[in-house]
Amino acid sequence: MPTISIRAHGVSASKFQQVVNPETGEIVKLAAFQPPERTATKGWTPNVARRNEQRLQQIDFDAIDGIPAFVTLTMPAQQMGDVSAAMFHGWLKSWLRYMKRHGLQHYYWILEFQASGNPHLHVLVWLDHDCDPLETFKALRSWVGILNKSGVGARLQGQIWESIDVGGEITVDGERVPAHPERVLMYLAKHAARGVAHYQRQVENMPEDWKYRSGRVWGHDRGLPLREQLDVECDYPTFWAYRRLVRRWRLAEAQGIADPERRRMAIRQARGMLKCPRSDISPYRGISAWVPSDVASALLDAAEAMGGDYEEE
Structure with missing residues (x-):
């Protein structure tokens, strides 16, 4: 099942990544067994850019x-x-x-x-x-x-x-x-x-x-104030509806940009945000967006209420 991660200013999604720790029997995320890249990194990689964002x-x-x-x-x-x-x-x-x-x-x-x-x-x-x-x-x-x-x-x-x-x-x-x-x-x-x-x-x-x-x-710096992200597991019908709602919100935000050139670019990016050539990660990569946490949570509530029953206009 998909996991939607809601942060203070953004949202992303991933596959369900919980496994059982063979030593303790505790249910943990798969990412816990994959330490992040440290000082031996070769500059900017897709993982480094994603963690930065x-x-x-x-x-x-x-x-x-x-x-x-x-x-x-x-x-x-x-x-x-x-x-x-x-x-x-x-x-x-x-x-x-x-x-x-x-x-x-x-x-x-x-x-x-x-x-x-x-x-x-x-x-x-x-x-x-x-x-x-x-x-x-x-x-x-x-x-x-x-x-x-x-x-x-x-x-x-x-x-x-x-x-x-x-x-x-x-x-x-x-x-x-x-x-x-x-x-x-x-x-x-x-x-x-x-x-x-x-x-x-x-x-x-x-x-x-x-x-x-x-x-x-x-x-x-270590003292920079951060807000914990909220991870929410959902069923696939809710997930598909949520993706489309996020895109619709981004389109509405883009259409409100005053500068014509920036508005045109933002609308084009929003329209294509759910497209990705890799079928294995396309459903999850597309949903990554800068969305305020209150908006992201409200859209998730709406998707759950729809039960996946949502059609694009």
Whole structure:
């Protein structure tokens, strides 16, 4: 039977994965016997992208204290042959330590690679105060200084700090995104989930050392407020009805987007969300979507009430 997982900002589905632990007799999920990929990961894989998206969907934004900002940190591509993944992650830790001394309360970072193989970091930070221009300059200069001490000629002009003023817009990878922490992370999660075929996910674009020992490609502080997901088992008639209701909700949401181009893209994605070439996972992959938990729960109640008796208009 299918299992529907409802998180704070998203929903997904999977096959029933409970088995009996041969040692204790306890009923557990099959995933408990499959430890996640650790530091030996080869960059972005489909599993890594999926876990990143699902973790982002668990963030309790209402419980986060602090003023948000969006930071992009880069380095020169021409020196990447001399930089190991361990060095890069060491620089990130050093920069985060600097930020913690200057009011950093929470953070979430995502590592990407440009077509040239140049890595850059997207970091969403929450600070205990509103930074003035001098403070943001010093924060970016600290990253450049950390790299320069290791012999890497980073430039201050390549680093970006954008305050997130709710109600406005900010630029993320050249695209305008509504200025809200959830919307920014939603964009980055969808970007990361595009798959390993995207140039920013291809192993071939990574420096040689990184292809086999890239380490983590996303992470956050341990104190970041998260909401537990709700796993609900249901029968197949309810599951099929639920899939169609989720798609219908996404279509309605897409049609309400003001920008014509973004609306067109969102409608096209919503219409095709249930399609997948792999028959073994198509029923479950299609349902993965960014849906508020209250909406996801209400749609499930509606699907159960219908008893699977639902026809698409």
